[in-house]
Amino acid sequence: MTPLKLLALDDEDLKIISAHLQDAVLRVDDMAYLPAQKRFAAVLNRFDWEQALGEGTRPDHHRRRRAALRFDRVFNAQIKGVDPEEKGHVLSLLAIRFEPGDSPSGIIELTFSGDVTIRLDAECIEAELKDLGPVWQTKNKPEHPDAESGAGA
Known part of the structure; x- marks a missing residue:
């Protein structure tokens, strides 16, 4: 599957990035605010929802990908x-x-889960999500019992 590279310049674009990053995990030290560059960046391990919801996907055969998120x-x-x-x-x-x-x-x-929130005061929406390359298998698929599609929105 082709690595993702998405840009967000408005709220609708940001919702697409949000859907692709639902259930992504990272450590606190995997993110940084760089005031001189007016940039917030994070490196995450995202669950590959596109692959998981695709036809013919085995229920125990899912993937995570390393990705970069920048605002x-x-x-x-x-x-x-x-x-x-x-x-x-x-x-x-x-x-x-x-x-x-x-x-x-x-x-x-x-x-984030656990009632953690990051708030970015932004001049406008200017974001990028980019897969970095490493992909690995996981048997675990995040569950959302209240969500209709399983991938959220």
């Missing part, structure tokens, strides 16, 4: 629910949402 034009980043010094703490991403402010600015919110 540009970020003025400020705040983390709530975990101490940033707990560098080895593992986070599981649930969703990415945009709360509009004075157009085109707003807050990009990354919501």
